[in-house]
Amino acid sequence: MSWITGVGLLPFGRHEGKNTIDLMSEAAALALDDAGLKRGDIDGVLTGYATTMPHIMLATVFCEHFGLSPAYAHGLQVGGATGFAMAMLAHELVAAGRLKHVLVVAGENRLSAPGGRDKVVETLAQVGHPVHEVPLGPTIPAYYGLVANRYMHEHGVSEADLAELAVLMRTNAATHPGAQFREPITVADVLASKPIARPLKLLDCCATADGAAAFVVSRERTGEAAVRIIGAGQAHTHQHISEAPSLTEFGARLSMDRAIAASGRRLATTGADYLAIYDSFTITLAILLEELGLAPRGQSCRMAREGYFSRTGTKPLNTHGGLMSYGHCGVAGALAHLVETQLQMTGRAGNRQVADAGLAFLHGDGGVMSSHVSLIMERQA
Amino acid sequence: MSDMIRYQRCTPCRHVWYFVRSFCPKCGAREPQALEASGSGVVHAVTIVERAPTPDMKALAPYTLVMVDADEGFRLMAHGTPGLAIGDRVSGSVIELAGRPIPFFKRA
Numbered sequence: 107m108s109w110i111t112g113v114g115l116l117p118f119g120r121h122e123g124k125n126t127i128d129l130m131s132e133a134a135a136l137a138l139d140d141a142g143l144k145r146g147d148i149d150g151v152l153t154g155y156a157t158t159m160p161h162i163m164l165a166t167v168f169c170e171h172f173g174l175s176p177a178y179a180h181g182l183q184v185g186g187a188t189g190f191a192m193a194m195l196a197h198e199l200v201a202a203g204r205l206k207h208v209l210v211v212a213g214e215n216r217l218s219a220p221g222g223r224d225k226v227v228e229t230l231a232q233v234g235h236p237v238h239e240v241p242l243g244p245t246i247p248a249y250y251g252l253v254a255n256r257y258m259h260e261h262g263v264s265e266a267d268l269a270e271l272a273v274l275m276r277t278n279a280a281t282h283p284g285a286q287f288r289e290p291i292t293v294a295d296v297l298a299s300k301p302i303a304r305p306l307k308l309l310d311c312c313a314t315a316d317g318a319a320a321f322v323v324s325r326e327r328t329g330e331a332a333v334r335i336i337g338a339g340q341a342h343t344h345q346h347i348s349e350a351p352s353l354t355e356f357g358a359r360l361s362m363d364r365a366i367a368a369s370g371r372r373l374a375t376t377g378a379d380y381l382a383i384y385d386s387f388t389i390t391l392a393i394l395l396e397e398l399g400l401a402p403r404g405q406s407c408r409m410a411r412e413g414y415f416s417r418t419g420t421k422p423l424n425t426h427g428g429l430m431s432y433g434h435c436g437v438a439g440a441l442a443h444l445v446e447t448q449l450q451m452t453g454r455a456g457n458r459q460v461a462d463a464g465l466a467f468l469h470g471d472g473g474v475m476s477s478h479v480s481l482i483m484e485r486q487a
Numbered sequence: 488m489s490d491m492i493r494y495q496r497c498t499p500c501r502h503v504w505y506f507v508r509s510f511c512p513k514c515g516a517r518e519p520q521a522l523e524a525s526g527s528g529v530v531h532a533v534t535i536v537e538r539a540p541t542p543d544m545k546a547l548a549p550y551t552l553v554m555v556d557a558d559e560g561f562r563l564m565a566h567g568t569p570g571l572a573i574g575d576r577v578s579g580s581v582i583e584l585a586g587r588p589i590p591f592f593k594r595a
């Protein structure tokens with residue numbers, strides 16, 4: 107078992123003049139304060155990667171700058187799944203008795219770095235195969251556009267249906283002062299937004315941001331917060347969409363089944379009080395919700411429209427606004443989902459507080475539905 | 488310029504695939520056969536790229552990307568003529584686009 111003893115999250119959007127290490131440092135300081143820990147208490151550090159600061163030793167660079175000399179530190183890379191993979195590794199290291207307090211931290215000046223969004227689009231497209239995909243001129247939205255086209259065809263989902271998930275994320279973000287986009291939007295706004303890779307339009311896509319997030323995973327509680335990671339799992343089925351076993355069935359279920367098995371409990375995602383699900387695109391969120399058994403195939407968008415996934419609904423989802431509206435600054439994007447989960451489970455989400463978040467299921471994917479990581483978090487009495 | 492689309496096949500286990508390798512990803516057998524495909528297949532998925540990733544591709548945008556299930560049993564990503572849809576029978580070959588060889592499909 108492990109405890110999430112402290113969390114820190116910066117507002118996402120523009121942090122002009124700050125680099126990756128600056129942003130990581132700010133989030134790390136918040137997480138340490140929240141956990142009531144000092145720098146000397148941290149014996150493990152995990153970081154992800156930063157597209158704006160490629161470095162072969164990002165964790166060490168961060169530790170030196172921030173003033174840490176841990177017994178264990180390194181970076182980790184699985185694309186969008188990196189955040190939850192770091193949480194899983196921190197949990198495993200702590201649960202195994204190797205470490206006492208692991209700081210997990212990520213941040214990036216992805217929006218304001220030289221080159222801005224154009225550079226981000228070009229860099230991230232390299233997720234594709236260098237010989238058989240990238241020369242064709244695809245983008246990340248194009249890979250997901252292909253997935254969306256096939257999924258919509260097989261399960262009778264329309265562009266207006268998918269738009270419901272963008273609207274929900276924006277509705278949630280409107281209540282969070284740190285969210286990048288807070289102006290309410292409608293289904294019509296999503297449908298009228300600029301086409302990016304049809305059927306995906308601008309408002310179907312996550313928002314490029316600067317930002318950072320951090321949390322501490324500990325062997326023992328350090329204060330009031332009593333939230334544990336009780337299970338974690340992964341699944342990796344392919345890297346490139348060309349080699350995916352299917353364009354409509356991915357590894358999410360397998361990953362979550364492994365997390366449930368690791369908990370040693372008879373749990374089901376339908377027992378969740380709170381959901382934190384990766385939402386790089388509307389189609390990503392729709393597929394993950396359906397694969398994880400939270401909605402029948404093709405029905406997640408309809409259920410969102412009916413309020414099922416709203417803050418006051420049956421299964422509150424990404425109450426901070428997710429990648430689509432809180433914003434996406436790379437690895438910290440998914441960490442924001444976990445931070446919000448911990449705030450909800452500790453009753454500290456303020457005007458976003460859900461009724462009762464005792465059990466939460468979290469899931470992230472990296473690549474093009476390629477790498478999956480699932481986490482289960484539980485509040486202790 | 489027009490060339491055949493190529494794929495590979497494992498002699499012992501008959502697995503076929505598209506991304507070039509020096510061994511079979513299923514059974515590990517070495518020296519797979521390199522074969523020329525007929526170019527016939529069915530469209531599995533389509534997207535129209537409106538926002539291209541690089542300056543040279545921006546000149547071509549919007550363009551149609553397709554996933555095609557080749558009759559030989561492998562799947563590949565390619566460019567295609569505008570208007571292609573899931574289920575369309577297509578025929579394709581490798582052409583030159585933006586100065587590089589690109590598999591391209593049109594309705595059969």
Ligand SMILES: [Zn+2]
Nearest residue numbers: 497500511514
């Ligand atoms: Zn073989």
